[in-house]
Amino acid sequence: MPELPEVETIIRDLKKAPFQNKEIVDISITWARAVRGYSAKEFKNELIGNSIQDFGRRAKYLVFSISNGKTLILHLRMTGKLILHDQGDSLEKHDRVVYYFENGLQLHYNDTRKFGRFYLTDEPQEILGKLGPEPLGENFTLEQFRKDLSKRSRMIKSLLLDQSFIAGLGNIYTDEALWEAGIHPKQSSELIPEEKQGKLYQAIKNVLQRGIKNKGTTLGSGLGNFARMNQERGRNSDSLQVYQRDGEKCYRCGSKIKKTKVSQRSTHFCPRCQKKIK
Numbered sequence: 001m002p003e004l005p006e007v008e009t010i011i012r013d014l015k016k017a018p019f020q021n022k023e024i025v026d027i028s029i030t031w032a033r034a035v036r037g038y039s040a041k042e043f044k045n046e047l048i049g050n051s052i053q054d055f056g057r058r059a060k061y062l063v064f065s066i067s068n069g070k071t072l073i074l075h076l077r078m079t080g081k082l083i084l085h086d087q088g089d090s091l092e093k094h095d096r097v098v099y100y101f102e103n104g105l106q107l108h109y110n111d112t113r114k115f116g117r118f119y120l121t122d123e124p125q126e127i128l129g130k131l132g133p134e135p136l137g138e139n140f141t142l143e144q145f146r147k148d149l150s151k152r153s154r155m156i157k158s159l160l161l162d163q164s165f166i167a168g169l170g171n172i173y174t175d176e177a178l179w180e181a182g183i184h185p186k187q188s189s190e191l192i193p194e195e196k197q198g199k200l201y202q203a204i205k206n207v208l209q210r211g212i213k214n215k216g217t218t219l220g221s222g223l224g225n226f227a228r229m230n231q232e233r234g235r236n237s238d239s240l241q242v243y244q245r246d247g248e249k250c251y252r253c254g255s256k257i258k259k260t261k262v263s264q265r266s267t268h269f270c271p272r273c274q275k276k277i278k
């Protein structure tokens with residue numbers, strides 16, 4: 001599932017895409033449930049004749065500013081992808097929504113598992129308002145993070161996955177950050193000592209920044225895996241320290257990486273570097 005670095009990679013690609021401010025001349029919707037807020041017909045009527053003026057990101061959401069004042073918000077969920085096509089290209093298998101621009105370019109939304117959604121709205125805060133701070137933004141401060149951790153008594157991994165606590169983290173980058181900070185994924189958040197709170201704060205930023213620098217994590221070779229708009233794969237899988245390395249040696253201490261479940265999510269950790277504090 002795309003997390004903050006993958007979505008940020010797509011947004012940076014979109015900002016360079018040559019269809020910004022170009023009129024949308026047609027839209028094809030082959031999976032009506034991929035659009036929300038309007039029926040498929042109304043969705044097309046609202047957008048055709050307008051253009052996308054800007055691209056932004058909030059947590060794992062892609063946020064498009066439309067020339068009619070509305071906001072188009074996309075969540076890719078499990079397998080959603082945006083792929084840029086040239087004039088005349090035909091629909092590919094699993095294409096759910098296709099935007100056609102006046103200069104001939106086409107933006108294809110492809111989604112094998114069909115969980116992704118486009119929300120067209122006048123009130124973006126209704127969707128984005130409940131999200132926690134952006135971990136790479138100014139509002140995410142160590143002081144506040146310490147307070148928030150101490151107030152809760154949840155397993156730290158579940159808490160980090162909670163988008164209202166901190167926005168944009170998912171399964172991969174959470175495991176990576178906890179390994180870097182040396183914190184057990186099932187550690188109760190209020191028992192994390194001050195020194196480790198600081199390490200975790202920095203580790204979250206480090207793993208996300210590295211993910212962005214490597215243009216995201218692509219794990220497998222299947223169609224459902226993350227790819228950029230030009231279909232290039234992200235390179236961050238080569239930099240993962242713990243995620244999906246169960247049975248292999250920890251890069252720090254040589255112990256065997258273990259796998260467990262937290263909130264139904266497979267979780268990878270080093271039993272020696274990430275001891276639980278009671």
Ligand SMILES: [Zn+2]
Nearest residue numbers: 250253270273
């Ligand atoms: Zn270790």
